[in-house]
Amino acid sequence: MKLVCPICGKTHDEPVQRCECGEPVEFERFTGEPYIGKSVWERFWDFWPVEPALEFSLGEGDTPLVKSGLGEELGVKLYLKNETVNPTWSFKDRGTFLAMSHALKAGYKTVGTVSTGNMAASVSAYASRFGLKAKILVSESASDEKLKAVSVYGGEVIRVHGDYGRLYFESLKLGERLGVYFMNSDNPFRIEGYKGIAFEIAEEISPDYVLIPTSSGGLFRGIAKGFIELHESGLIDDLPTLIAVQAEGCSPICRAFKEGKAKIERFENPKTIAKAIANPYPPSGNAVLRLMRDFGWSCVSVSDGEILEAQRKLAGEGLFVQPASATGIAALERLDLPRGAKVVSILTGSGLKTLKSAPQGGIKECPLEMLESCLR
Numbered sequence: 001m002k003l004v005c006p007i008c009g010k011t012h013d014e015p016v017q018r019c020e021c022g023e024p025v026e027f028e029r030f031t032g033e034p035y036i037g038k039s040v041w042e043r044f045w046d047f048w049p050v051e052p053a054l055e056f057s058l059g060e061g062d063t064p065l066v067k068s069g070l071g072e073e074l075g076v077k078l079y080l081k082n083e084t085v086n087p088t089w090s091f092k093d094r095g096t097f098l099a100m101s102h103a104l105k106a107g108y109k110t111v112g113t114v115s116t117g118n119m120a121a122s123v124s125a126y127a128s129r130f131g132l133k134a135k136i137l138v139s140e141s142a143s144d145e146k147l148k149a150v151s152v153y154g155g156e157v158i159r160v161h162g163d164y165g166r167l168y169f170e171s172l173k174l175g176e177r178l179g180v181y182f183m184n185s186d187n188p189f190r191i192e193g194y195k196g197i198a199f200e201i202a203e204e205i206s207p208d209y210v211l212i213p214t215s216s217g218g219l220f221r222g223i224a225k226g227f228i229e230l231h232e233s234g235l236i237d238d239l240p241t242l243i244a245v246q247a248e249g250c251s252p253i254c255r256a257f258k259e260g261k262a263k264i265e266r267f268e269n270p271k272t273i274a275k276a277i278a279n280p281y282p283p284s285g286n287a288v289l290r291l292m293r294d295f296g297w298s299c300v301s302v303s304d305g306e307i308l309e310a311q312r313k314l315a316g317e318g319l320f321v322q323p324a325s326a327t328g329i330a331a332l333e334r335l336d337l338p339r340g341a342k343v344v345s346i347l348t349g350s351g352l353k354t355l356k357s358a359p360q361g362g363i364k365e366c367p368l369e370m371l372e373s374c375l376r
């Protein structure tokens with residue numbers, strides 16, 4: 001499959017990571033038929049641009065679509081795509097697995113990424129699984145606590161002092177020179193891996209709306225591409241309306257969308273509790289804007305207060321997600337969706353990764369002698 005630029009339309013035969021025009025590249029859309037098989041990788045075998053290295057799979061994907069009561073008050077049918085059950089507790093594993101399959105096939109011995117949280121842990125884990133070395137570049141501000149969940153898998157964690165925004169582009173450049181395959185947030189194989197979320201949803205229901213927590217824009221592009229390929233293959237009748245959800249304190253894509261701009265601008269002084277979606281200059285921001293314009297999709301931003309409230313509500317349903325992953329539910333209140341609409345919210349990552357900011361439940365102290373009265 002060829003790579004094409006979603007902005008200028010140029011096609012590339014070489015496995016480049018970005019177009020000369022400065023924008024991201026993606027594989028040409030595939031149309032065809034899924035197979036009857038076991039995992040999402042097998043069922044949609046022809047839809048991937050590289051053969052998934054199934055022997056190294058950790059069981060990523062094929063996550064539950066959970067019916068939720070949280071939409072009742074608003075009169076919508078709400079479903080939660082629970083990506084927190086992936087091997088390293090976020091959807092990043094889907095993209096990491098496919099990008100790692102490519103790196104292995106292409107003969108790389110070392111892979112890398114630029115991240116502080118979920119993607120770092122995912123790449124560190126899968127590199128070990130695939131028998132590859134990992135170089136994980138993190139920002140100065142990354143906490144020791146978070147980095148433990150990365151280094152435990154054996155990846156080499158490198159704390160880089162300097163402009164974190166430049167690190168994305170520097171890593172791609174140096175990676176090419178040094179033979180390190182960087183699978184950053186919107187790497188083309190990563191995007192392909194995320195298509196599986198759309199495939200799995202479409203196997204179960206025909207959603208009207210899909211709410212997608214959005215930072216770099218990689219997840220949004222992946223889910224969009226998945227639904228578009230199903231539509232162009234004649235496997236679904238209608239495309240759902242996709243809604244990118246950002247935190248108010250860091251919403252470069254929503255801001256550009258509201259102002260009707262074709263290009264995002266850097267969001268100065270980002271500040272939000274939803275750290276996993278706080279990229280102030282998303283590398284796929286322009287590509288997401290283009291999709292929203294072409295398909296009539298939209299963008300909503302939500303406050304930290306609303307995010308925490310949504311996180312609490314989800315915990316009340318037995319699902320503990322991190323703040324970034326609660327934004328979809330927070331957005332529900334802001335959107336005036338038609339009654340009876342089928343809505344899917346993507347729960348992107350587990351709350352166990354962000355225990356520090358988690359809402360506290362009540363704890364009762366009880367001496368054993370008083371247990372009877374404590375239980376009443």
Ligand SMILES: *Cc1c(COP(=O)(O)O)cnc(C)c1O
Binds near residue numbers: 117213220322349
């Ligand atoms: C990475 C991530 C996102 C956003 O994905 P992008 O591809 O960067 O837009 C959302 N939620 C969680 C928990 C994440 O780890």
